[in-house]
Amino acid sequence: MKSDIHSLRERSLLKLVAAAALILLILILVPSLVGTYQMQLLIYGLVTAIAALGFNLLLGYTGLLSFGHSAYFGIGAYTVALVVQHLGPHSMEIYILIGIPTVAIVSALFGYICVRHTQIFFGILTLAISQVVYSLVLKLYWVTGGSDGLRVPRPSLLLGLLSFSGPRGFQQFVTSYYYYVLAIFVVCVIFMWVIVNSPFGKTLQAIRDNEIRARFLGIRIRRFRWISFLISGTFTGLAGILWVPLNGLTTPDVLYWTFSGEIVFTALLGGFRNFTGPIVGGMVFTYLRTYAVATTEYWQLLLGVVLVTLVLVLPTGIVGALAKVGQSLKGKS
Amino acid sequence: MILLETVNLRKQFGDTRACDGINFVVNEGEFLSLVGSNGAGKTTLVNLISAHLQPDSGQILLAGRDITFMPVADRIKAGIARSFQIVNLFDGLSVFDNVALSIFSREGKAVKMASLAEHDYEVRRETVEVLGEFGLSSKTEIPAGGLAQGERKLLDVAVAYALRPRLLFLDEPTSGVSTHEKAQIMDTVSSVVRGGHVTAVVIEHDMDVVFRYSDRIVMMHEGSFLADGTPDEIRANKDVASILLGAPLAT
Amino acid sequence: MGGPVAILTIQILNSLLYASVLFLIAAGLSLIFGVMRIVNLAHGSLYAVGAYVTAWLVGRGIALGVPLGWLFLVLPVGALSVALIGIVIEPLLLRPFYRRAEEYQLLVTFGLIQILEDLMRLIWGGTPLSADALMDTLPIIRIGGLLYPAYNLVVIGIGIVAAVALWAAIYHTKFGVMLRATSQDRRMASALGLNVGLVYVLAFGIGCFMAGLGGAIVVPTQAAVLGMGIDALVIAFVVVVIGGLGSLKGALVGAVIVSFVRTAGIQFFPELELAVLYLIAALVLLVRPTGLFGTA
Numbered sequence: 072m073k074s075d076i077h078s079l080r081e082r083s084l085l086k087l088v089a090a091a092a093l094i095l096l097i098l099i100l101v102p103s104l105v106g107t108y109q110m111q112l113l114i115y116g117l118v119t120a121i122a123a124l125g126f127n128l129l130l131g132y133t134g135l136l137s138f139g140h141s142a143y144f145g146i147g148a149y150t151v152a153l154v155v156q157h158l159g160p161h162s163m164e165i166y167i168l169i170g171i172p173t174v175a176i177v178s179a180l181f182g183y184i185c186v187r188h189t190q191i192f193f194g195i196l197t198l199a200i201s202q203v204v205y206s207l208v209l210k211l212y213w214v215t216g217g218s219d220g221l222r223v224p225r226p227s228l229l230l231g232l233l234s235f236s237g238p239r240g241f242q243q244f245v246t247s248y249y250y251y252v253l254a255i256f257v258v259c260v261i262f263m264w265v266i267v268n269s270p271f272g273k274t275l276q277a278i279r280d281n282e283i284r285a286r287f288l289g290i291r292i293r294r295f296r297w298i299s300f301l302i303s304g305t306f307t308g309l310a311g312i313l314w315v316p317l318n319g320l321t322t323p324d325v326l327y328w329t330f331s332g333e334i335v336f337t338a339l340l341g342g343f344r345n346f347t348g349p350i351v352g353g354m355v356f357t358y359l360r361t362y363a364v365a366t367t368e369y370w371q372l373l374l375g376v377v378l379v380t381l382v383l384v385l386p387t388g389i390v391g392a393l394a395k396v397g398q399s400l401k402g403k404s
Numbered sequence: 405m406i407l408l409e410t411v412n413l414r415k416q417f418g419d420t421r422a423c424d425g426i427n428f429v430v431n432e433g434e435f436l437s438l439v440g441s442n443g444a445g446k447t448t449l450v451n452l453i454s455a456h457l458q459p460d461s462g463q464i465l466l467a468g469r470d471i472t473f474m475p476v477a478d479r480i481k482a483g484i485a486r487s488f489q490i491v492n493l494f495d496g497l498s499v500f501d502n503v504a505l506s507i508f509s510r511e512g513k514a515v516k517m518a519s520l521a522e523h524d525y526e527v528r529r530e531t532v533e534v535l536g537e538f539g540l541s542s543k544t545e546i547p548a549g550g551l552a553q554g555e556r557k558l559l560d561v562a563v564a565y566a567l568r569p570r571l572l573f574l575d576e577p578t579s580g581v582s583t584h585e586k587a588q589i590m591d592t593v594s595s596v597v598r599g600g601h602v603t604a605v606v607i608e609h610d611m612d613v614v615f616r617y618s619d620r621i622v623m624m625h626e627g628s629f630l631a632d633g634t635p636d637e638i639r640a641n642k643d644v645a646s647i648l649l650g651a652p653l654a655t
Numbered sequence: 656m657g658g659p660v661a662i663l664t665i666q667i668l669n670s671l672l673y674a675s676v677l678f679l680i681a682a683g684l685s686l687i688f689g690v691m692r693i694v695n696l697a698h699g700s701l702y703a704v705g706a707y708v709t710a711w712l713v714g715r716g717i718a719l720g721v722p723l724g725w726l727f728l729v730l731p732v733g734a735l736s737v738a739l740i741g742i743v744i745e746p747l748l749l750r751p752f753y754r755r756a757e758e759y760q761l762l763v764t765f766g767l768i769q770i771l772e773d774l775m776r777l778i779w780g781g782t783p784l785s786a787d788a789l790m791d792t793l794p795i796i797r798i799g800g801l802l803y804p805a806y807n808l809v810v811i812g813i814g815i816v817a818a819v820a821l822w823a824a825i826y827h828t829k830f831g832v833m834l835r836a837t838s839q840d841r842r843m844a845s846a847l848g849l850n851v852g853l854v855y856v857l858a859f860g861i862g863c864f865m866a867g868l869g870g871a872i873v874v875p876t877q878a879a880v881l882g883m884g885i886d887a888l889v890i891a892f893v894v895v896v897i898g899g900l901g902s903l904k905g906a907l908v909g910a911v912i913v914s915f916v917r918t919a920g921i922q923f924f925p926e927l928e929l930a931v932l933y934l935i936a937a938l939v940l941l942v943r944p945t946g947l948f949g950t951a
Contacts, residue, residue: 136758138696138765190757191694191900195892199936202889270508270524271517273497277505280494287454287492288509288567289480298515328885332769339762369777375769379748382762 125306178304342388675814
């Protein structure tokens with residue numbers, strides 16, 4: 072009996088690893104198949120997926136809906152920009168080394184304030200905090216460049232081993248940066264997967280499902296929510312850190328509530344009740360956005376309509392819908 | 405040995421005295437039933453002892469230790485656990501994970517995030533053991549939300565039991581199930597609880613169940629204790645009979 | 656020019672003006688929460704719609720040569736248009752989610768923000784839309800040597816009238832009884848024969864009307880701009896945190912406190928006006944999480 076359960080678990084784990092390996096293989100082969108522009112889009116897709124993955128620890132697994140995750144993304148981006156401003160351009164590793172603790176501290180601080188509250192207040196509080204950050208960044212223009220933002224030149228990778236200048240510098244940078252971000256993406260996915268399947272992850276889900284019962288198991292609810300918030304903000308902040316060197320520029324837009332809405336949207340699009348949903352959502356959203364923004368000037372309107380439709384019609388997102396289709400196919404055969 | 409003692413415990417809701425100077429004593433190893441009509445104050449008493457509510461006045465002592473103002477998490481660590489009248493499970497998690505979570509929490513391992521929950525073999529072993537005792541071995545992978553009502557009640561008790569408490573409160577563990585299932589559930593619960601040497605206080609309405617399984621019965625009425633004794637003593641008690649039949653109390 | 660008393664009087668009047676508008680927004684939010692237990696995140700955007708519609712109607716009215724006195728009728732029309740939007744939204748977009756997880760409600764109303772904000776941009780573009788003409792129809796009065804527009808006093812007056820009218824409606828009319836019954840116990844109210852669906856849609860409509868009215872009466876004093884909805888949402892949030900969600904008294908007290916603090920704050924720390932408000936909200940949340948009079 073016990074061995075049956077074991078082998079069932081191991082079989083599905085093997086299937087998971089096989090699928091992931093296949094996807095990874097495809098992603099590794101991509102640069103030889105597509106041009107620089109497509110690679111840029113893919114990098115943005117991976118970055119968005121990391122942000123969504125972080126966001127969903129809070130929503131899908133802890134049951135807290137944040138409307139202010141743009142703050143962490145933006146602070147990550149601005150930290151890199153300010154490092155460039157005051158310490159000059161450096162390697163990506165320096166940016167990450169300084170950036171991650173910064174967003175972690177900010178997430179810890181904001182999280183501490185926010186997790187003391189229930190759903191509605193939590194949501195609006197996160198929105199309010201991100202708006203405060205936005206308005207501060209906008210107003211303190213002598214530090215942050217105001218609405219013009221701050222430029223971030225191409226960093227070197229691997230502690231200066233790889234630097235990119237000259238006529239083909241940009242293409243070379245994009246190719247190398249693609250692998251760089253891909254590697255970090257894989258690390259992030261593994262980290263997050265371990266976290267959600269750890270005792271901590273199970274406890275978060277318990278708190279999400281039934282806060283009272285969790286309390287009566289001796290679990291300190293607030294502490295767990297706070298830690299979840301911290302990890303979530305840090306992941307999203309890392310996405311911001313990775314985003315800005317490719318974008319070359321950071322402006323207050325990435326702190327505005329509309330950007331938070333996009334992060335929310337990616338989780339909903341992919342499906343926030345499972346692990347891969349945000350990843351799928353992040354990648355699909357990046358493509359959607361690129362082609363939609365080219366078509367219409369009223370991107371927020373489109374986003375809003377699709378969001379409402381998704382919630383009404385497809386609340387489990389793409390991955391959830393695919394899973395249902397898969398199950399009904401299995402049932403039929 | 406006295407495991408739990410309340411001293412003059414009071415709780416009032418507006419004009420209603422839910423607990424009116426209760427002196428409740430629970431002896432170690434007992435299987436005690438707490439009975440009484442709706443609104444008698446049974447759930448309030450349990451809520452006060454399990455830290456769901458704060459008393460207006462009075463004391464609660466666990467093995468001599470004053471726990472009156474101890475917060476929930478500490479009270480659980482001190483050895484008090486409870487199940488709820490309306491089944492309260494983690495519906496999105498599997499049956500296995502529901503019980504495993506209790507054990508993780510008990511062992512202080514709930515915060516561990518660097519290793520997979522599956523890989524903690526000690527916890528797994530104990531989870532399988534507990535599920536086996538409660539007859540839920542065949543349902544381990546099903547999400548708790550997908551169980552039948554009787555199984556949910558059992559799981560509810562199992563989750564509280566997995567905390568290995570010294571004192572376990574069960575709030576109507578057989579409500580909402582058929583008569584046949586009631587016996588099955590109580591058979592399992594009482595044998596596991598007694599076998600584990602856990603002291604239990606069960607709030608129950610079904611007097612058949614109460615008489616069959618209890619060592620001792622305590623009856624509450626309008627915030628106070630009306631009767632306290634073995635099943636035989638209670639059966640012989642005229643006041644109890646009146647309450648149960650709805651006749652006025654003999655003066 | 657004006658002595659310190661005059662300046663102080665004007666500051667107080669400005670605070671009361673702001674408080675009037677804030678009260679309307681917050682009371683609408685609280686009413687909806689009190690009756691239906693939902694928070695419409697798009698409430699601030701509806702306020703913005705009220706402002707835009709009113710400013711636009713004023714502009715059209717002037718272009719059509721309508722005498723300026725008649726243009727005051729535009730104010731309730733602007734508010735009504737928002738109420739109409741509300742009456743359409745509630746059964747379509749909100750009702751499907753009353754029994755589902757709270758997240759879905761928040762998601763839908765957030766999507767609504769995106770739709771409304773971009774619709775405003777689509778219809779009226781990025782340049783601010785003003786309705787100064789309406790304010791100019793009323794004289795400018797003198798307060799101790801300083802000039803002050805009489806229109807501002809009208810706004811304060813409307814705020815007071817709205818507060819009284821709302822209080823009277825809720826506590827002294829049959830409809831108010833229905834509202835209170837439904838808010839306390841929906842199932843019971845339904846079992847007693849109340850058409851809960853109708854009560855809901857009307858309550859929501861009234862709440863939206865108030866937000867729209869707030870926008871309508873404020874726009875002659877300051878032009879409608881994109882993003883005003885979000886700012887309003889966030890400040891209305893501070894008001895209900897302080898006053899308590901679901902309480903009419905709380906909305907009034909909260910609005911007064913917030914606007915006076917804001918006026919004082921602008922005087923001394925113009926850069927940090929928003930931050931000062933949040934500090935107060937954070938303090939209140941720490942000490943009394945349900946606010947001064949909250950029912951949440």
